[in-house]
Amino acid sequence: MGRRRRSRRHRKMGQDESHVNSKPPVALEDRSLSAVASFILQGKAKQIVVLTGAGISTSAGIPDFRSPKTGLYANLARLNLPYPEAVFDIQFFRKNPRPFYVLAKELYPGNFHPTLSHAFISLLAKKGILHKLFTQNIDCLERQAGVPPERIVEAHGSFATQRCIECKKPYPGDMMKTHVEEAKVPKCVVPECSGLVKPDIVFFGEALPVDFGRNSDAMLAADLVIVMGTSLTVYPFAALPDMCRPQAPRLLFNLERVGTLGGRPDDVLELGPCDMGVKKLAEQLGWLDELNELWRDIVGDKEVARQRLRHETPTADLEMMDEEIVESLLESVEGLSLKDYSAGKKQDYAKAKAPQNPSDSGSQAEPSSIVLPKAIINHLENHLQGKLTSGPKSKNASSAGKAEYTNPDDNQSAGKKPEKGEPSTENTSVEEVKEEKESKHSNTDVSRPLSSSVPVGAGNTEEKL
Numbered sequence: 012m013g014r015r016r017r018s019r020r021h022r023k024m025g026q027d028e029s030h031v032n033s034k035p036p037v038a039l040e041d042r043s044l045s046a047v048a049s050f051i052l053q054g055k056a057k058q059i060v061v062l063t064g065a066g067i068s069t070s071a072g073i074p075d076f077r078s079p080k081t082g083l084y085a086n087l088a089r090l091n092l093p094y095p096e097a098v099f100d101i102q103f104f105r106k107n108p109r110p111f112y113v114l115a116k117e118l119y120p121g122n123f124h125p126t127l128s129h130a131f132i133s134l135l136a137k138k139g140i141l142h143k144l145f146t147q148n149i150d151c152l153e154r155q156a157g158v159p160p161e162r163i164v165e166a167h168g169s170f171a172t173q174r175c176i177e178c179k180k181p182y183p184g185d186m187m188k189t190h191v192e193e194a195k196v197p198k199c200v201v202p203e204c205s206g207l208v209k210p211d212i213v214f215f216g217e218a219l220p221v222d223f224g225r226n227s228d229a230m231l232a233a234d235l236v237i238v239m240g241t242s243l244t245v246y247p248f249a250a251l252p253d254m255c256r257p258q259a260p261r262l263l264f265n266l267e268r269v270g271t272l273g274g275r276p277d278d279v280l281e282l283g284p285c286d287m288g289v290k291k292l293a294e295q296l297g298w299l300d301e302l303n304e305l306w307r308d309i310v311g312d313k314e315v316a317r318q319r320l321r322h323e324t325p326t327a328d329l330e331m332m333d334e335e336i337v338e339s340l341l342e343s344v345e346g347l348s349l350k351d352y353s354a355g356k357k358q359d360y361a362k363a364k365a366p367q368n369p370s371d372s373g374s375q376a377e378p379s380s381i382v383l384p385k386a387i388i389n390h391l392e393n394h395l396q397g398k399l400t401s402g403p404k405s406k407n408a409s410s411a412g413k414a415e416y417t418n419p420d421d422n423q424s425a426g427k428k429p430e431k432g433e434p435s436t437e438n439t440s441v442e443e444v445k446e447e448k449e450s451k452h453s454n455t456d457v458s459r460p461l462s463s464s465v466p467v468g469a470g471n472t473e474e475k476l
Contacts, residue, residue, distance in 0.1 A: 048295035058142035060233035066240020067128035101214040120151040127286040129156035130306035143229040168212040175199035177206030230254035236261045240285045243270035264288035
């Protein structure tokens with residue numbers, strides 16, 4: 012009896028092989044990502060429905076407003092909210108709309124960029140096999156990624172449009188943007204109304220958009236359902252995966268198993284960061300180069316590198332990394348030469364950058380530069396092989412390898428920036444930079460995080476996007 016009880020518990024928690032795993036898949040060859048790829052390549056997935064949540068936007072750096080580690084939370088706390096979610100409560104908004112507009116300034120479209128997951132959904136649309144995208148997100152990143160608006164169902168609304176909460180008159184987007192940037196509360200343009208204006212985001216106490224109910228039947232037409240980055244705890248959105256036909260495969264990209272996913276013979280679970288799962292599927296489909304090219308077209312090389320860096324950096328380092336440092340690092344990477352990197356040409360970089368003797372120069376040595384965490388150095392080194400051209404980019408050549416960042420906690424002396432006439436570091440490889448950094452800071456803990464306030468991303472993983 013006890014043995015049977017343990018078996019049930021294990022099946023419920025997903026720690027043991029579930030009873031459906033003993034049943035052969037109906038639509039797929041097996042319960043694997045490669046089987047899903049084959050299903051798509053064979054033309055059996057012509058009407059894919061994608062369901063997304065906040066997990067597809069974490070690589071973009073969108074902060075969790077409830078996390079005490081973000082400046083956003085601190086700003087809201089100073090406004091004396093009764094509880095963090097009150098900022099999305101319609102009754103609270105009517106009494107005090109200002110906290111919401113503090114939040115809106117941080118989350119407004121334009122502050123963040125689409126992730127690889129957003130680009131993948133856009134690629135499905137370009138290939139004509141995306142039937143509908145149901146999203147819980149309000150960040151409009153799907154639109155920014157190029158997903159056609161008519162394919163998007165924003166279950167909880169978005170910042171795309173706004174209106175008066177009293178007379179329902181739409182409010183001009185340019186005026187809304189100005190008010191949000193200044194963290195000011197907009198009022199209705201109708202003189203006799205002057206009601207509060209709010210983006211068309213669903214607040215607690217409000218009904219879901221009519222568009223959501225109107226499009227829910229799209230689940231019945233789905234021949235493949237992809238669920239990405241959602242806990243499936245908020246209804247009625249959480250009920251959508253169960254509305255598809257039993258013979259339609261369901262694929263989950265998420266950190267953990269959610270809802271009923273994994274309970275059908277044709278369910279496939281790819282647990283981990285969404286971008287990693289998307290990358291694996293794109294590889295199986297033979298679409299990875301096309302996907303990466305589309306992503307770069309959408310956000311640019313620098314943002315691609317920034318998100319990859321955020322994804323690979325350990326959380327402790329990432330929380331402390333300064334955005335200005337990241338940008339300067341990426342500019343330095345762009346200035347390096349692949350030709351010299353590949354040929355392994357060795358310049359006496361340490362000598363060129365060696366600090367002058369204070370007694371010779373008559374000046375005091377500069378404070379020590381911050382040592383980069385190993386994860387960042389490794390990322391920059393790997394990033395070179397896919398990003399650099401055969402020669403240095405003139406735009407960034409002058410700044411390559413010259414950025415210095417001081418740390419008041421260090422008492423070591425550091426090298427000065429190259430003076431005029433000193434050897435250039437434009438064509439210095441990252442390996443040389445790494446060696447030089449290590450030699451200069453042999454007594455410094457290289458794992459110490461940089462001081463910064465970059466939002467936490469997808470966490471640490473060894474696999475590259």
